[in-house]
Amino acid sequence: xxxxxxxxxxxxxxxxxxxxxxxxxxxxxxxxxxxxxxxxxxxxxxxxxxxxxxxxxxxxxxxxxxxxxxxxxxxxxxxxxxxxxxxxxxxxxxxxxxxxxxxxxxxxxxxxxxxxxxxxxxxxxxxxxxxxxxxxxxxxxxxxxxxxxxxxxxxxxxxxxxxxxxxxxxxxxxxxxxxxxxxxxxxxxxxxxxxxxxxxxxxxxxxxxxxxxxxxxxxxxxxxxxxxxxxxxxxxxxxxxxxxxxxxxxxxxxxxxxxxxxxxxxxxxxxx
Amino acid sequence: xxxxxxxxxxxxxxxxxxxxxxxxxxxxxxxxxxxxxxxxxxxxxxxxxxxxxxxxxxxxxxxxxxxxxxxxxxxxxxxxxxxxxxxxxxxxxxxxxxxxxxxxxxxxxxxxxxxxxxxxxxxxxxxxxxxxxxxxxxxxxxxxxxxxxxxxxxxxxxxxxxxxxxxxxxxxxxxxxxxxxxxxxxxxxxxxxxxxxxxxxxxxxxxxxxxxxxxxxxxxxxxxxxxxxxxxxxxxxxxxxxxxxxxxxxxxxxxxxxxxxxxxxxxxxxxxxxxxxxxxxxxxxxxxxxxxxxxxxxxxxxxxxxxxxxxxxxxxxxxx
Ligand SMILES: Cc1cc2nc3c(=O)[nH]c(=O)nc-3n(C[C@H](O)[C@H](O)[C@H](O)COP(=O)(O)OP(=O)(O)OC[C@H]3O[C@@H](n4cnc5c(N)ncnc54)[C@H](O)[C@@H]3O)c2cc1C
Numbered sequence: 019x020x021x022x023x024x025x026x027x028x029x030x031x032x033x034x035x036x037x038x039x040x041x042x043x044x045x046x047x048x049x050x051x052x053x054x055x056x057x058x059x060x061x062x063x064x065x066x067x068x069x070x071x072x073x074x075x076x077x078x079x080x081x082x083x084x085x086x087x088x089x090x091x092x093x094x095x096x097x098x099x100x101x102x103x104x105x106x107x108x109x110x111x112x113x114x115x116x117x118x119x120x121x122x123x124x125x126x127x128x129x130x131x132x133x134x135x136x137x138x139x140x141x142x143x144x145x146x147x148x149x150x151x152x153x154x155x156x157x158x159x160x161x162x163x164x165x166x167x168x169x170x171x172x173x174x175x176x177x178x179x180x181x182x183x184x185x186x187x188x189x190x191x192x193x194x195x196x197x198x199x200x201x202x203x204x205x206x207x208x209x210x211x212x213x214x215x216x217x218x219x220x221x222x223x224x225x226x227x228x229x230x231x232x233x234x235x236x237x238x239x240x241x242x243x244x245x246x247x248x249x250x251x252x253x254x255x256x257x258x259x260x261x262x263x264x265x266x267x268x269x270x271x272x273x274x275x276x277x278x279x280x281x282x283x284x285x286x287x288x289x290x
Numbered sequence: 291x292x293x294x295x296x297x298x299x300x301x302x303x304x305x306x307x308x309x310x311x312x313x314x315x316x317x318x319x320x321x322x323x324x325x326x327x328x329x330x331x332x333x334x335x336x337x338x339x340x341x342x343x344x345x346x347x348x349x350x351x352x353x354x355x356x357x358x359x360x361x362x363x364x365x366x367x368x369x370x371x372x373x374x375x376x377x378x379x380x381x382x383x384x385x386x387x388x389x390x391x392x393x394x395x396x397x398x399x400x401x402x403x404x405x406x407x408x409x410x411x412x413x414x415x416x417x418x419x420x421x422x423x424x425x426x427x428x429x430x431x432x433x434x435x436x437x438x439x440x441x442x443x444x445x446x447x448x449x450x451x452x453x454x455x456x457x458x459x460x461x462x463x464x465x466x467x468x469x470x471x472x473x474x475x476x477x478x479x480x481x482x483x484x485x486x487x488x489x490x491x492x493x494x495x496x497x498x499x500x501x502x503x504x505x506x507x508x509x510x511x512x513x514x515x516x517x518x519x520x521x522x523x524x525x526x527x528x529x530x531x532x533x534x535x536x537x538x539x540x541x542x543x544x545x546x547x548x549x550x551x552x553x554x555x556x557x558x559x560x561x562x563x564x565x566x567x568x569x570x571x572x573x574x575x576x577x578x579x580x581x582x583x584x585x586x587x588x589x590x591x592x593x594x595x596x597x598x599x600x601x602x603x604x605x606x607x608x609x610x
Contacts, residue, residue, distance in 0.1 A: 054424075056538050056539070056558045057558075060427045136402075138396060138402065163425055163539065165423055166405075166423055166424075166425060168389040169405055170393070171393070172391075172393030175394065180470075181362055183471065184390045200386070201386065202386045207476050208473070209474065210471070211471045211472070221535060254403070256433075259428055259429065260428065261427075262427075262428070262429065265583060265584070268584040268586065268587045269586050271586065271587070276598040276599040279570070279586055279588060280603055280606055281602075283586065284606060287585065289547040289567070289568045
């Protein structure tokens with residue numbers, strides 16, 4: 019750990035120096051997760067203990083793709099010496115989505131060859147990769163659309179003992195520091211933080227892009243390194259899943275009598 | 291063994307979601323036959339009111355420098371304070387603050403975390419927490435297998451239980467580390483009810499045809515003390531601000547009442563709102579999928595129906 023911090027400060031020193039000549043070298047690690055397509059049927063098997071992957075189309079978690087990855091690509095467009103690495107914890111079935119992320123603009127990918135046990139397990143794996151790769155900036159999506167954990171970014175940051183800014187809607191670099199606007203309940207907060215740093219990204223950061231032909235062709239030969247996981251025990255486990263109870267059915271009120279709807283909301287639903 | 295609840299304050303006021311967390315934590319403590327205390331980092335004179343939510347002790351560090359939030363600093367302070375408090379169940383609200391601290395604390399204490407909890411844990415056999423997954427389309431029951439457990443409770447998920455009681459305030463004396471993050475500004479959208487905490491949400495879709503027609507949505511919301519929301523295309527084309535976007539790729543909410551006006555009810559939209567207790571749909575298309583997920587509905591033109599609703603609510607309010 020101490021050695022790591024030392025090298026980080028050396029890196030910071032160089033980066034700041036080089037930056038002053040209007041030239042920024044920044045290593046960005048983008049965490050990419052595989053999630054079911056948003057239209058997937060949500061069903062469970064094995065006594066409701068497993069998500070049924072029957073007929074499921076897999077996509078890059080939208081927050082990772084549309085916001086984290088595209089913003090990182092934009093940073094590289096502004097500072098061409100920036101290095102963009104992707105990391106995914108998953109089996110070989112993750113490779114199509116990793117290739118897509120490479121087609122969009124990732125330069126190199128690392129797949130930690132392991133099933134996903136829980137967020138602590140995944141964050142441990144990514145933190146290990148991040149430590150070895152001396153990244154200045156780690157981007158995640160604000161959450162995955164399947165487990166809605168919102169935990170990976172904060173966990174990685176704690177493993178590395180560096181700051182974490184969640185729910186970022188804007189990210190810029192100014193005077194060698196990160197300038198981040200994050201959404202908070204009922205407003206927004208503007209933060210500045212030193213590198214290295216972890217940021218979780220959401221809408222506002224960037225606009226979704228579609229990979230072009232050149233990107234798709236190029237992605238096939240970009241390096242995709244497969245590494246074995248470090249040994250670590252998860253802290254939680256899934257017992258079972260269930261679906262919300264079905265609605266009783268809609269009570270329709272005539273468009274000529276909206277006051278009847280108001281009465282029902284007041285007297286029956288006790289909602290107003 | 292005890293339960294410790296993190297209470298989030300803004301400008302000295304305890305947030306609504308934190309009262310929910312307090313009441314929830316107190317219920318867990320009762321279930322486990324132990325006591326519930328709270329930790330507050332910052333200054334507030336509302337602390338003793340936490341007694342009304344089942345909290346016996348409030349640990350407080352009221353230092354000016356904690357006015358601005360830094361998750362790294364807060365995590366360390368909570369972990370340090372717990373060396374004497376000795377809690378083994380931690381409760382946060384699953385808000386932007388909770389989501390920044392709880393994962394860090396999980397790593398620091400090697401404590402299993404379930405975020406997005408929607409119900410009390412089942413402690414009959416281990417410690418199993420029900421949480422919302424697939425953006426509200428399903429629930430997962432997750433066992434926390436570590437000795438220390440952390441739960442982040444989704445806002446608007448449980449009913450708050452009020453009791454009589456005054457909490458004892460215990461001042462903490464801890465060394466505060468220097469924050470690495472400098473908060474430069476906090477911009478509040480004045481007068482608006484935060485969407486994630488709102489009891490009632492009035493939401494508009496592409497059926498409203500343009501931003502100039504939003505008056506009926508905001509008027510209805512104002513009358514009901516509601517927050518406003520919108521579908522994704524509406525925020526994509528900048529008719530409404532990004533932070534109003536609800537659904538699978540926006541905010542997931544669970545208000546008591548959700549009124550959808552001119553929204554078709556696509557699966558990605560429903561994912562973020564279907565945990566609402568009562569759903570009302572106003573849409574001119576009787577085939578709109580949203581009606582299948584609704585409790586009440588009117589098939590009709592929003593521009594005629596909503597103003598009439600507004601009049602009826604005004605009458606209702608005058609009569610009471
Ligand atoms: C990966 C992915 C993620 C997505 N995430 C989200 C998300 O998080 N949130 C989200 O909302 N969407 C999301 N979408 C988009 C979603 O699929 C729908 O396209 C979107 O929700 C439709 O928005 P809408 O209902 O406002 O518009 P439309 O589907 O165009 O519906 C407008 C409705 O208004 C009705 N209408 C028209 N005129 C009137 C009138 N005068 N009075 C009353 N009713 C009227 C119409 O009958 C129609 O039902 C996502 C899509 C994808 C592919």
